[in-house]
Structure formats: structure tokens, C-alpha cells
Amino acid sequence: MHRGRRTPAQPTMAAALGGLRGLLAAAGRAAGPTRPWGLPVPLGPRLLQQSCHRPAGPQPSPEPGSRGLPEGVEYIPTRKKAKNPMKPVGVAWYCLYARTRLGYLLYRWQVKAAREQYPHGHSAPQPCCFPGVKILPIPVLSDNYSYLVIDTDSGQAAVIDPSDPLAVQAAIEEEGVMLEAILCTHKHWDHSGGNSAVRQQHGFCRVYGSALDAIPELTNPLADREKVSVGCLTFEALATPGHTVGHMVYVLDGEPFGCPPCLFSGDLLFLAGCGRLFEGSPETMLASLDVAVGLGEDTLLWPGHEYALECLDFATRLERDNPALEQKLRWVTRQRQENRSTCPSTLGEEQTYNPFLRTHRPELQAALGLQRGRGEHPDAFRARVLKELRRHKDLYKAT
Numbered sequence: 001m002h003r004g005r006r007t008p009a010q011p012t013m014a015a016a017l018g019g020l021r022g023l024l025a026a027a028g029r030a031a032g033p034t035r036p037w038g039l040p041v042p043l044g045p046r047l048l049q050q051s052c053h054r055p056a057g058p059q060p061s062p063e064p065g066s067r068g069l070p071e072g073v074e075y076i077p078t079r080k081k082a083k084n085p086m087k088p089v090g091v092a093w094y095c096l097y098a099r100t101r102l103g104y105l106l107y108r109w110q111v112k113a114a115r116e117q118y119p120h121g122h123s124a125p126q127p128c129c130f131p132g133v134k135i136l137p138i139p140v141l142s143d144n145y146s147y148l149v150i151d152t153d154s155g156q157a158a159v160i161d162p163s164d165p166l167a168v169q170a171a172i173e174e175e176g177v178m179l180e181a182i183l184c185t186h187k188h189w190d191h192s193g194g195n196s197a198v199r200q201q202h203g204f205c206r207v208y209g210s211a212l213d214a215i216p217e218l219t220n221p222l223a224d225r226e227k228v229s230v231g232c233l234t235f236e237a238l239a240t241p242g243h244t245v246g247h248m249v250y251v252l253d254g255e256p257f258g259c260p261p262c263l264f265s266g267d268l269l270f271l272a273g274c275g276r277l278f279e280g281s282p283e284t285m286l287a288s289l290d291v292a293v294g295l296g297e298d299t300l301l302w303p304g305h306e307y308a309l310e311c312l313d314f315a316t317r318l319e320r321d322n323p324a325l326e327q328k329l330r331w332v333t334r335q336r337q338e339n340r341s342t343c344p345s346t347l348g349e350e351q352t353y354n355p356f357l358r359t360h361r362p363e364l365q366a367a368l369g370l371q372r373g374r375g376e377h378p379d380a381f382r383a384r385v386l387k388e389l390r391r392h393k394d395l396y397k398a399t
């Protein structure tokens with residue numbers, strides 16, 4: 001859930017409530033689904049007798065008392081209204097979505113509507129192949145992406161945020177792989193709602209994520225910087241709170257395959273955008289974005305949503321003389337006209353046009369009418385810039 005601009009398949013509040021009525025009638029069926037999506041019989045496991053290019057190292061254990069958050073990161077829960085950037089109505093709606101059964105029913109309705117509107121997915125994605133690894137974006141719902149990441153030598157795979165289990169299962173079958181792990185970035189239903197059905201299909205499959213985020217079917221809670229191995233693939237989980245308290249991103253180590261690191265960013269970071277601050281302060285979100293930037297400029301960014309056009313359009317209203325931004329907007333416009341996916345970008349190019357990664361830039365600060373106060377710490381000022389930027393984006397309506 002990001003709550004950006006609505007696309008035709010995304011519900012208005014009234015439509016959502018209308019759809020909920022029908023779904024509520026079927027509430028009993030949806031409560032503890034035994035095969036809620038009518039999935040076919042699972043694939044049989046393939047024999048795996050494969051040695052990795054490079055064995056994964058020992059997994060670090062979480063530091064006691066860290067709560068899975070990076071050092072120095074403050075968690076501001078939603079109930080602290082004075083510090084929460086959302087208005088009370090927004091908080092109430094968010095609580096209904098994130099913490100009650102209504103959110104799950106709304107998600108089911110969104111999946112159904114999106115399947116009807118986009119029977120072949122909202123975008124045409126391009127698989128990304130390196131020697132020994134294949135990354136397959138799977139367009140789901142009206143603008144989400146799941147990702148199937150395959151160790152091509154062993155046929156073992158992990159999926160990031162399997163929102164629509166039918167679409168994910170179709171990709172698994174087409175690729176003929178064995179699903180070993182679900183890596184869940186956060187609890188919002190449009191990222192975690194398929195965990196249960198996918199796991200029922202692949203009972204041996206582990207579900208990873210933060211214990212702070214009430215992730216459905218979680219079997220392997222992760223702490224910050226803990227590693228996950230799937231075949232020869234090694235992912236590092238990074239705690240990146242702000243959008244939700246337990247938000248995590250996953251970084252695939254590309255070194256064994258001679259490819260750049262791959263960041264699966266969920267709702268932390270999008271092409272030219274970032275997620276809304278539902279459960280964290282601007283300071284917390286800024287620290288999380290800095291963690292992403294620290295991964296290096298060649299890192300490939302695989303975001304949780306196809307928001308590129310909207311985010312770039314917003315960015316051009318702030319920075320009217322940025323050649324990198326204009327060039328990316330032209331490219332993204334062409335891609336979207338042909339219904340093609342816009343991912344991946346790199347973290348290096350994101351820093352040239354993504355306003356949420358440019359809070360240190362004087363031109364952006366000037367565009368927002370902000371000046372650093374006397375004695376104000378640079379990071380405190382950047383957090384203030386981020387807060388104002390996020391406020392503008394929340395009010396923004398794409399034309």
C-alpha cells in the first residue's frame with residue numbers, strides 16, 4: 001500500500017466500501033483460507049545436487065535488544081498523533097486497512113478487479129539475466145511488482161512480495177523452478193496478501209520478514225543485516241523503517257554472478273519517489289533512504305510499484321532545470337506509452353533526479369522555500385526538507 005495517485009483499477013473510498021459489502025458477505029470463507037485462490041496442485045521438488053559458485057558465509061545473529069532497527073533510528077508509532085504526519089481521518093483509514101480484516105477483504109477485491117482489468121498484467125516486464133541468476137518482474141494488482149529471483153543452475157528460487165498468488169504461481173510453473181523462500185518487505189496487503197496461498201502451494205517454502213510488521217505466515221523473522229540463502233543466491237535484509245515500522249529491503253549479492261547488487265526496495269524507494277510515512281518520522285525515513293544510497297551507485301533498483309511517470313512528473317515541478325530528470329522523464333514516457341516496465345534503474349541515476357534522495361541539494365531546498373537554521377544539524381535540516389517534500393507529494397495530483 002502506498003496511496004499514491006489512483007489508477008483506474010484502484011478503488012475510490014466509496015467503491016471500495018461497495019466492494020467490501022460483497023466481500024463481507026463472504027467473510028467466513030476468507031478468514032482462514034484453505035485454498036483461497038483455487039491454485040492447482042503444487043509442483044514436485046526437483047532434485048538439487050549443486051554446489052554454489054561461492055558458499056554463503058555464516059549468518060550473523062541479531063543483536064539483543066535491537067528490535068531489528070538500525071542503530072540510531074527512532075520508531076514513532078502511529079498512536080503518537082502529535083508526531084505522526086497523517087491527519088486523524090487518514091490514521092483511522094490506515095488502521096482499518098493495516099490492522100483489521102477489512103484491509104484483507106479490500107485487498108482481495110483489488111486483486112479481483114486488477115485481474116479483470118489487466119489479464120496479462122499492468123505492464124510488460126523484461127526479465128533480467130546474468131550468468132547464474134535470472135530476475136523476473138511479475139506485474140500484479142494495478143501497479144505492484146512481485147519478483148521471482150532464480151538460481152538458474154539449481155532451479156531454486158525466491159519470490160519478493162507475492163501479492164497475487166495466481167500470477168506468481170504461473171511464473172513459477174513457466175520457469176519450472178522450486179520456490180524456496182518468500183521475502184516479504186512489509187505487512188501491507190498489496191505486498192503480503194499472497195503469502196498464505198503461495199505457502200500452501202509450496203509447503204516447504206520459508207517466509208522471511210521483520211517480526212515487527214505482522215507479516216502473514218512469517219516463519220523466519222529477520223533482524224537488520226541478517227542474510228538469507230536460496231541455492232547460490234544470498235540476500236541481505238536491511239531494516240528500513242518509516243513506511244511501516246518493520247519495513248525491510250533485500251539486497252541480492254551480485255558478486256558471485258558478476259552482476260551489480262540488486263535492491264528489492266518494496267515501498268521504501270521507487271523510481272523518482274519514496275513511500276509514504278505511515279509509521280515513522282521524517283528522521284527515520286531519511287535514515288532508511290540513506291541506508292539504500294549507501295549500497296553504491298551501480299546497485300540496480302527493483303521497486304515495489306510502477307510509479308515512475310507520476311513521480312517524475314512531480315519531480316519536474318520542483319526542479320525545472322535538471323537535464324537528468326528531463327531525460328529520464330522522456331524515456332519513461334516512451335516506456336509507459338508502450339506499456340513497458342520502467343525497472344530497473346540504478347541508485348546512481350536515482351541520485352540525479354529522485355527528489356527524495358536529493359534533500360541535500362540547494363536547488364531542491366530553494367524550490368521548497370527552506371533554509372537551514374542557525375545551528376541546525378545538516379541531517380535535521382535534510383529531515384525537514386524530506387518532511388516538506390513528502391507533504392507536497394501527498395498533496396500532489398498528477399495531471
Ligand SMILES: [Zn+2]
Nearest residue numbers: 001002188267
Ligand atoms: Zn506499503
